[in-house]
Amino acid sequence: xxxxxxxxxxxxxxxxxxxxxxxxxxxxxxxxxxxxxxxxxxxxxxxxxxxxxxxxxxxxxxxxxxxxxxxxxxxxxxxxxxxxxxxxxxxxxxxxxxxxxxxxxxxxxxxxxxxxxxxxxxxxxxxxxxxxxxxxxxxxxxxxxxxxxxxxxxxxxxxxxxxxxxxxxxxxxxxxxxxxxxxxxxxxxxxxxxxxxxxxxxxxxxxxxxxxxxxxxxxxxxxxxxxxxxxxxxxxxxxxxxxxxxxxxx
Numbered sequence: 375x376x377x378x379x380x381x382x383x384x385x386x387x388x389x390x391x392x393x394x395x396x397x398x399x400x401x402x403x404x405x406x407x408x409x410x411x412x413x414x415x416x417x418x419x420x421x422x423x424x425x426x427x428x429x430x431x432x433x434x435x436x437x438x439x440x441x442x443x444x445x446x447x448x449x450x451x452x453x454x455x456x457x458x459x460x461x462x463x464x465x466x467x468x469x470x471x472x473x474x475x476x477x478x479x480x481x482x483x484x485x486x487x488x489x490x491x492x493x494x495x496x497x498x499x500x501x502x503x504x505x506x507x508x509x510x511x512x513x514x515x516x517x518x519x520x521x522x523x524x525x526x527x528x529x530x531x532x533x534x535x536x537x538x539x540x541x542x543x544x545x546x547x548x549x550x551x552x553x554x555x556x557x558x559x560x561x562x563x564x565x566x567x568x569x570x571x572x573x574x575x576x577x578x579x580x581x582x583x584x585x586x587x588x589x590x591x592x593x594x595x596x597x598x599x600x601x602x603x604x605x606x607x608x609x610x611x612x613x614x615x616x617x618x619x620x621x622x623x624x
Contacts (some may be wrong), residue, residue: 378411385412385438389419392440398449401438401485402503403428406593407578410439428489429453430530432592434487453594454507455490455530458514459497461521470518474498477517478510494534496520499527538621541602543578545616548607550574550586553594557602557620565596573597 383524388399404412409426416424416539419421423443428436429451437451458474462467470517478488478500489501509525527533551569555562568574569584576588588594590606605619 381408382411385415389422391426392442393421394447396442398439398441398445400440400452401488403435403437403501403538405435405578407575409438410434410577410579412433415558417503427451427453430490430533433501433502437489452504454502454504454531456500456502456507456510456524456529456550457497457522457527458500458517458522461523463496466520467518469493469496469498469520471498471515474500477514478502481510483510492533492536499530499533500546501530502564537624538603539624540599541620541622543618543620545618546612546614548616548618549584550581550588550594551584553588553597553604553618553620554587554596556598556618557594557622558599568596568599 385401388401391397405478412424419440421443422440423445425441426436427439429433436604437453438447439451441449441561457579471491474491474493475488477484483506487503487506491501492499494606500510507526511526515522540555543556545556547564551562551565553569554560554574556567566584570582572580572582574581576586576592578593578595579582584591588604590604592604594604595600595601600623602620602622605621607616607618611617
């Protein structure tokens, strides 16, 4: 069974369980591709309501909840937010999202129970399934060579928003290779090996076609380079080129 087929089967099981037992069921944290797969099939799950949440507004990785359309009791998502900060900030290294994620996964934790990780300077806000929150607090003592202290965040409304670098430029056509070249200040041809080599993802889905045309709001990730959000075409120049706007994650 292919990965997507297995995923769809699991989601249908959660929806059916919710309907049959009048309970709320939750998925793991889902990436954008998995969320799109569910959204395309939500009309195939009668009798239940589907909702998504990742612990804060505009979260990228989100849990899906299924509940009966006439649910009579309150419920909440099994999501916790942890704050990881250096024990001595002045001695901390420059730490990235990759550093924090790697440290968490090195504890033997599966990616599926980890949501977004927001990083500001040396501090990270880690969203996770509540069942592994205490384990992370007790065991995540170091990120790279920096000793960390962790705490539970009761009100994650004041977490930092993602920081972007705005990039504006023009391209003859809105192709994936052209947009990646613009985002990372490289030639279109130099980006082709990344695409054909299976290192480029649009909304979490692997794309291997250089001519793929992203839609407004798509998030494009390139392994080893970073990611950006395509904001769309603002106008056409007098020479017929497309003026586009990108937001590159910092």
